[in-house]
Amino acid sequence: MKKLYKDVTAALLLLIATLLPLTAAAQGTVKGRAVSKTTNESLPFVNVKVTNAGNGEFAAGAITDEKGTFNITGLKNGKYNVTLSYVGYKNAVKTIEVSAQKPHHNLQAIYLADDSHTLQEVKVTGRRSEMKLEVDRKTFSVDQVIANSGGTASDVLNNIPSVEIDNDGTVSLKGNSSVEVWINGKASGLTSDNRGEILQQMPAESIEKIEVIDNPSSKYSAEGTAGIINIVLKRDRKAGYYGSVQAGVRTTGGYNLSGNINYSSGLFDAYANISYRRGRSKGGAISQQEYFQNNQYQNYESESLNKRHNVFGRFGGTYHPTKFDDITLGFMGMIGGSDNNSDIPYHYGTIGATSDSRLTTRHSNSKDKMRMLNFEAGYKHQFGRDTHFIDFSFNGGNWRMDNDNYYQDSTVYFDTADPNEYVYQYRPMFMRNRRYEVRLDYENKIDDHWKVQAGYNGDFSHENTPQESWVDSTDYFGSHAVEDEQYFNRFIYDNQIHSLYAIATFNTGKFGVQAGLRGEYWKVNTESYNYQQEKNPELRTEPFKKDYFQLFPSLFLSYQITPTQQLQLNYTRRLRRPWGGQLNSFKNTRDATIVEYGNPQLTPEFTNSFSLNYLKTWDQHTLSLSAYYRPTTDVIQRIRYQSSTDGMMYSTNENVAKSVRTGLEIVVKNKFWKCLDLTSTVNLYYYHLNGFEYVIDGQTVTGDSDNSFTWSARVLASLILPYDISLQSTFNLRSREVVSQGYRKSNYNIELGLRKSFFDKKLSLSINCRDVLNSRRWKTITSSDTFSRYQENWRHGREVNFTLTWNFGNMKSKKPQREGSDESDSESFGGYEN
Secondary structure (H helix, E strand, C coil): CHHHHHHHHHHHHHHHHHHHHHHHHCCEEEEEEEEECCCCCECCCCEEEEEECCCCCEEEEEECCCCCEEEEEEECCEEEEEEEECCCECCEEEEEEECCCCCEEEEEEEEECECHHHHHHCCCCCCCCCEEECCCCEEEECCCCHHHCCCEHHHHHHCCCCEEECCCCCEEECCECCEEEEECCECCCCCCCCHHHHHCCCEHHHEEEEEEECCCCCCCCCECCCEEEEEEECCCCCCEEEEEEEEEEECCCCEEEEEEEEEECCCEEEEEEEEEEEEEEEEEEEEEEEECCCCEEEEEEEEEEEEEEEEEEEEEEEEEEECCEEEEEEEEEEEEEEEEEEEEEEEEEECCCCCCCEEEEEEEEEEEEEEEEEEEEEEEEEEEECCEEEEEEEEEEEEEEEEEEEEEEEEEECCCCCCCEEEEEEEEEEEEEEEEEEEEEEEEECCCCEEEEEEEEEEEEEEEEEECCEEECCCCCCCCCEECHHHCEEEEEEEEEEEEEEEEEEEECCEEEEEEEEEEEEEEEEEEECHHHHHCHHHCCCCEEEEEEEEEEEEEEEEEEECCEEEEEEEEEEEECCCHHHHCCCCECCCCCCEECCCCCCCCEEEEEEEEEEEEECCCEEEEEEEEEEEEECCEEEEEEECCCCCCEEEEEEECCCEEEEEEEEEEEEEECCCEEEEEEEEEEEEEECCEEEEECCEEEEECCEEEEEEEEEEEEEEEECCCEEEEEEEEEECCEEECCEEECCEEEEEEEEEEEECCCCEEEEEEEECCCCCCCEEEEEECCCEEEEEEEECCCCEEEEEEEEEEECCCCCCCCCCCCCCCCCCEECCEEC
16 A cells, blocks of 8 residues: 555655646636626626637636636737536627637627517526536535435435435435435534434425536545535525415325525525425335255335424524625534334245244334534635635534334244233333534635645544343233343444545646545444443453544546547545444344344455546537546445354355445436436446455355446436426436345336426425336345345335425625625636536
8 A cells, every 4th residue: 555655645746747747838817797788686606708809719618616717827928718508698708819818818898688589489487407527526416306305314315316315214326325415515423323314304395406426535534435415505696585375185194294404695605494294104024044054934025104204493694794705604403203004924934844833923113213413603804805714613503313222023823822911111222423524625726727625624523322121931922121230232333533635636738637635534432331330340352442534535637639528537545434333242123033243343445546537518418427446445245144052044244355346437428409408327336346255153155256347328308398397307227236245136116296486486396206107116036045135125115296496585686796806716626626
């Protein structure tokens, strides 16, 4: 690894030394901001074309960003026409002359007037682009996706290309579950233990966009070998006040109510929103297991009913005491619970027999109460301009969930005269998590060529989770329940992470270089107490402690082939730390078919991530190709085995072997006839997992070397019709996928949506149908020399949502630009926005 660092550093220094002389040959630039003449608001995604004023030849082009700004470089000396064009507006043309005396031109605001002739021909509803490509991420605007109406954050993420959430709430990116999920650029209390619960209850209407950062630079946490998914919540900055209220119902029996309001002025910005949702869904599972050692089988098929309710709220604001200072405060909270009921008939018998030897029916009832509270505060100071600043932020919060689990088992024997058995179990678990994060970031764009960034990040988390058990082996209703000391466990987990980073960005002509280095030091402390150790501290063993220090370099190289073609090569080093539940050695017997436990000896897995990106744009079409190669060491995998002691199935995690994941992501955006948008994504990847062999509990657990070619595809079609009607359809398909000791079968789903606006878009009705063909299921097959298992799970079925939204407010023109900042200064890195 040291050799790799030296080689990367040497290559970087050589490249910078080569590029430095080119700065003297810097060419002309033109930048500006597109503004509606009628509303005085910035216009995003406007086409900008630069042509030679003499012969009309094309010289360069761009598209304005979400702020309406553009920045075009690489113009030779000469006279040019800069033309801005946008559907429903007349073209705006500006003439500039690039010379040695004046190579740079700032056109400031360029006003586009309404084209009344065009508007009278066809009345359509314009929407901003749903996907945007940037230097290190893809951004998906989700507030206009009809399929998200009335849904949750989990539903939103399931509609993002290459992102999947399985039946257990596990998030994966390009088939890899080692991914970080943030809210507004921070962990915000989300951990691997709780984010499934939070995402299933966070309302979709509070989300503005999703950022997928699949190869983050050294500025960001190194956690997550697949990358980072950032959920950006809505926060409107238009002057005046603006808000909406929303109500929705679902055919499965749920409903939701929400309201939000935003206020903005030159001195103060504020936002607040609150929502209540009640959900009801049916799920189920099928399991078929065979144990070869004793020639026995265990099968079941079950259905479950889950009811959820929660209140989600956010409020906060930013105070601008001077033109160079911002002070921000914000709160986010959630309170709610769920009630889950299921009946599972476990069939036992001899393999090949025509009838069961016994039947155990388990009635399960789980009642959860949860609470999340998160607080953030920040201070930002600009040193005379918005490209030179220091930004401090503190983020802290806690998560708690009281989980009451009730199990009632009745067993009937068919091949013996044994009497029926009845067992009652009550197993509560109390999750308590705290997390604090401190960030200090410095950024300085020195000139048009150089930018430096540096900062510190501290992350501190604490978990204290006790679980208990009361059992009655004589009564189905637990009239004589006594505490089961063997099941008691208290798990304590502490993790501290301290990080420093530095990044330098250099641009000249068509070339761009960004190099960074991040150092992370972290300490892990785990404690797991049984009943006797809980009561008598003298019996406790020493906590399990580990500390690490690692360096994580990143390197981004870019080249602007032509004004409409960009090429980028990236390298980053990433890791995946085992989370709390994976480190807890306590054996959990909640599932009668398998005993699960953690492994405190787990170490992080490390990945070197390489990617090559190509972007080509036309007037109405965009093509993005992203090839990646990710070798990983000490891969954390879940393994299963049958114990030679009690014959039970066990499941735990091990650092099994090395793996390689390589693939190609293809994204195509097409616009036809000014009313039809298609976004198509195909993700192809090859996965190789080395073979492994372990001895556990006297059993040799093996896994053969396995190779898998997997692919997924997604097509989102949006059709804008007259009379303010929008139609959308989404098709998702995922092929067969290899997992440890087996594979997961392919699956697909289709979603449809319709939206109609009334009263000049103040009122809108959305109707969407999720999982139209009732096909979203996860089917997994695993096996070894001692067992085979087929597992099928599903969480939701077909569901139709009806959502009504009312918008209100006195939105004014965009508030005046603050002195010391330049909104038209769109910073770029080799053609990609940075």
